[in-house]
Amino acid sequence: MRQPAKNKRDPEGTRRRILDAATTxxxxxxxxGARVDGIARRASTNERMLYYYFGSKEQLFVAVLEKTYDAFVSAQSALRLDDMPPVPALTTFAQFVWDYYxxxxxxxxxxxxxxxxxxxxxxxSRIRQCMAPVLSVLVGILEKGMRAGVFRPDIDPLRCYVSISALGYYAVSxxxxxxxxxxxxxxxxxxxxLLVRQHTDMLLAYVRGDGACASA
Structure with a gap:
């Protein structure tokens, strides 16, 4: 009698399950707070495989951090802001960040x-490489607005990003x-x-440099 074929190994699938379980x-x-045995159980595998693919709990944590930021960057890249005028583009960018949090x-x-x-x-981690596309999008929006004369000419993109992030982050954290x-x-x-509306007004008042608000 013919024996049933053994299940084929799926190393990529195992690695992905471990990473997804560790993310949770x-x-x-x-x-x-996360335990290696709990991650292994959630991934339907064993601790040995976790160490085989990731080396240590700490290295797995680094992989989860990268996965988390990659997901944020991927979601941002779907916005298609290139064809928008500067003000709607910046508003969409900022509100995406706040909604994501x-x-x-x-x-x-x-x-x-x-x-x-x-x-x-x-x-x-490779976090700076992960975030580079997001920051590049913001730089492009700000430069476009400054060239058009609708944004003040002295905006620092990194400080602007920190302000955008802070406006959304604090109320969640x-x-x-x-x-x-x-x-x-x-x-x-x-x-x-109401908070998004207020934050939008605050952001636009700053980048325009004239106290104008989104509701004006």
Whole structure:
């Protein structure tokens, strides 16, 4: 009688399952809270395979950081901002960043965790290469606006990116403490809408340099 064929090895599939499982575990518990055996169980494999493909729990954490930033960059690249005038392009770019933080709070938790490590693991990653396309898009929008005379001529793109990121990041990373300390839930959809409108006004008032607002 013919014996059934054995399942073929799928190293790429195993590696992908481990990385996906680790992404979930690290998003939930950070580096310290995630357990290797828990990652292996979630990936339907064993700890030996985790070490075989990634070397260590720390190297796996670096891979998850890169995967997380890659997903952000990939989502941003789908915006198609090249043909937009500068103001709508910048507004779309900024609101994408803010919406991404709101819809991916696990990413905020992971970044918070890495800040506790003083970016020790990001320094071991290709993070600057990951983020280069996003920053390049923002540089292009700002330069286009400055050439057209609709943006002030002295905008530093990196400082602008930090400001955009901060406007969206804080309300997500501190939503629980804000609710307790000032008594308002900024995860409420109506609050989110109003906050995005306010942040947009603040951003455009700065880049235009004339105090103009989106609602003007």
């Amino acid at each position: 575990e690290f998003h939930l518990g950070g580096l310290a 709101r819809s991916h709070p696990e990413v905020v938790r992971l970044i918070n965790n890495e800040n506790l490590h003083r970016a020790r693991y990001l320094r071991q 501190n939503r629980y403490t804000l609710a307790e300390t000032i008594g308002r839930d900024f995860s409420d959809p109506e609050e989110q809408t």
